[in-house]
Amino acid sequence: MIPLSLYIHLPWCVKKCPYCDFNxxxxxxxxxxxxxxxxxxxxxxxxxxCGNRAIDSIFIGxxxxxxxxxxxxxxxxxxxxxxxxxxxxxxxxxxxxPGAIQGNTETGDQFAGxxxxxxxxxxxxxxxxxxxxxxxxxxxxxxxEAGAAYGSVRQAGINNVNLDLMHGLPGQTVTEALAxxxxxxxxxxxxxxxxxxxxxxxxxxxxxPPQLPDEDTLWDIYDAGIHLLAAHGYQRYEVSAFALDGxxxxxxxxxxxxxxxxxxxxxxxxxxxNAYGIMRTRKxxxxxxxxxxxxxxxxxxxxxxxxxxxxxxxxxxxxxMNALRLVDGFNLKLFExxxxxxxxxxxxxxxxxxxxxxxxxxxxxxxxxxxxxxxLNDMLIAIEDPDTIIRG
Numbered sequence: 001m002i003p004l005s006l007y008i009h010l011p012w013c014v015k016k017c018p019y020c021d022f023n024x025x026x027x028x029x030x031x032x033x034x035x036x037x038x039x040x041x042x043x044x045x046x047x048x049x050c051g052n053r054a055i056d057s058i059f060i061g062x063x064x065x066x067x068x069x070x071x072x073x074x075x076x077x078x079x080x081x082x083x084x085x086x087x088x089x090x091x092x093x094x095x096x097x098p099g100a101i102q103g104n105t106e107t108g109d110q111f112a113g114x115x116x117x118x119x120x121x122x123x124x125x126x127x128x129x130x131x132x133x134x135x136x137x138x139x140x141x142x143x144x145e146a147g148a149a150y151g152s153v154r155q156a157g158i159n160n161v162n163l164d165l166m167h168g169l170p171g172q173t174v175t176e177a178l179a180x181x182x183x184x185x186x187x188x189x190x191x192x193x194x195x196x197x198x199x200x201x202x203x204x205x206x207x208x209p210p211q212l213p214d215e216d217t218l219w220d221i222y223d224a225g226i227h228l229l230a231a232h233g234y235q236r237y238e239v240s241a242f243a244l245d246g247x248x249x250x251x252x253x254x255x256x257x258x259x260x261x262x263x264x265x266x267x268x269x270x271x272x273x274n275a276y277g278i279m280r281t282r283k284x285x286x287x288x289x290x291x292x293x294x295x296x297x298x299x300x301x302x303x304x305x306x307x308x309x310x311x312x313x314x315x316x317x318x319x320x321m322n323a324l325r326l327v328d329g330f331n332l333k334l335f336e337x338x339x340x341x342x343x344x345x346x347x348x349x350x351x352x353x354x355x356x357x358x359x360x361x362x363x364x365x366x367x368x369x370x371x372x373x374x375x376l377n378d379m380l381i382a383i384e385d386p387d388t389i390i391r392g
Contacts, residue, residue: 004053004055004056005255006057008060008076009023009268010265012030014100021203022062034291036079043264046264054087054090058090064096066095070110071113073113091251094122099140101145101149111156112157114158121161126165133169150189161191162189172221177225191244193242196222237253255322258271260272267285268282276309277309279310280307280309281306282306323335329365329368346383353379356382
């Protein structure tokens, strides 16, 4: 049975960061009760998509989810539990911005409320501990506030924490990038997401691009950072994800292994298996449209969901875009199970990638090489264009 996760999107934030291309919207007032009602109505429209499956993981993302009160999160999760089946050991993650913490950071009041509501994993969006880089990135917190937020999470008794960090920041040196990592490691989180800043369309940085480090510096940062994390026990299991033993993100692994997930909330996306193959879902992007689409639609919340069947020829690329991000790779039986296709559909790609030193194929197991990880996008292009040549 294909695993099932739930993604819940809370789209509001205090300030839009110049690099952010997520569906987030600045707001001084958030319609908590109305939005929670809409989310639960949205979820009810997906009950048949669950079948007999229980939800294995929940991820509440944003935006800035900790702008919502613990009471609202408690009502939301209680409603989720009464609507769909949740695994007893489900991983329940919530993103949080250190600059938006409410209550007493000394006693962890807000996070204690989130923990009582059912949150057992927190992902803190730190991005950097450098005042200069925090300012450039438009973050609303200081390095000291990031440390205090981490302490608040621990004080609340939450023992599974991820820190989000970025590298390759405007004007960043190797020394500065490693200093960020060293500060994060010293705090002792179970998980670190360490990813390179990229300039995305529809962002302030895209309109006014900052000066990023040159390619040599970017490589030096990457290479030194990988070794530093490994030296402190953080095992790289995905392109940008590093975890202590036994602390990999179960929710994200389900994405990368092409599992199913329901997406609710403004702009949320989902992926569901059905008798015809794979279906993608998406919700109205703007919060006002999302709320309007659900208002008064008792029992008809599905009217707010756009559903589109993935064409069979697109399935190999969709699967590989996720599975090849995993350092340990995937089993061909997983490909067959999750796509409904025979492995023969990707045989020529596998052999070509192996010949070019991008992939190790050992029986049923496929694993990207270090070169393949570093040239993942080029390898994916080769699925559709076998003449693509990778050198490195």
